[in-house]
Amino acid sequence: MKEIFLLKLGEIVLKGANKRQFEARLRQNVRRRMKRYGNFDVYIMQSTVYVEPMDGQADVDGAWEACHFIFGVVSLCRCRPCEKNVDAIFAAIENYLGEDLDCVSSFKVESKRSDKRFPLTSIQLSQEIGGRLAEAHPDCKVDVHHPAYTVFVEVRDLAAYVHGPAEPGAGGLPTGVGGRAMVLLSGGIDSPVAAYMIAKRGVEVEAVHFFSYPYTSQLAKDKVVELARLVTRYSGKMTVNIVSFTEIQEAIRDNCPEEFFTLVMRRFMMEISQRIAKHDGCGALITGENLGQVASQTMEAMAVTGAVVDIPIFMPLVGMDKEEIVTIARKIGTLETSILPYEDCCTVFTPRHPKTKPTLGQVLNAEKNLDREALIQRAMGSIEKVKVNDHDESLL
């Protein structure tokens, strides 16, 4: 018999009245992800998503790999379905996991019986199967406390399923159940991690990137699109709104006191991002800001930059140490791309002595010689939309 995947649901199980809606969304997400790997049937029963290849052409290994990136799944296993009787279960284990058992010194069997009509209790089933396996593999001892390997048997509605240890899933909530938000995506380490963390809470993520050609290069832009693509391995798809920021940065350089350059620039970024967000149905902004990391990330600076925005600003990294952020970046595969040495527009015209404790009054005064609305309108007119999704090839 063929192999299928069982994806175990995480927090969705706790969602009470919304559970059905969450499950429907997860099933839709899994279906969409499986499409490129062939013909798979995807259905949910008993808080588990079943992913079943429908013919011999399916790329089962590719599909299995992709399942590790689907939010809403806490753990997953490849398993072999069989008939719901002890002989069939034993035969399936021998056939499917027998080689694994020959490579380890001890094992135990753990059974779960959600079909209560099955004649043996879970413990009886584990004992029966464990006894037969111990006989068939004399070098592998039963050890119920510290086994080197665990054989799992799940007696469910449609069939029994046997498998080895499960692997951790991506966790979080299914993409799309939490609305949509817009991440301000730079080429740095932090903002892709911030996007991933909010996406993990079931939020669809779109991106905006500010680009200052010729001060920043085409490569810097490709790098950001590539970072977005890497995040879509988890989030599914994303549109990156690329905004030409050169005119605004030059206007700031020519018309504002130097110590306020970064703050004024960040207020433009926030305001433009919010306009794009509202236009594209996003209910919040996401940034990679982190308390105390740089001069523009003090409380006072955040108050001043946040003052132009009236939707929530999510800063999931605000209280983290750099090491913790780097660990996540490494785990999700964005670190290597983030550390490529292309300039970000934030490093163009950086003040020698940035203001760390600004007041709103000071910043408004620093902006008084700018025609903000006209600058914003022109920047909005320059937007280039680049669509990326998890099926795309790497850009770099």
Ligand code: ATP
């Ligand atoms: P990152 O590692 O994400 O670049 P950072 O530590 O370099 O962050 P800043 O450069 O102060 O911090 O930027 C703070 C946040 O502002 C970023 O995390 C990102 O959300 C946003 N941001 C900075 N530069 C850009 C840009 N060019 N386009 C879009 N958003 C940006």
Ligand code: MG
């Ligand atoms: Mg940066």
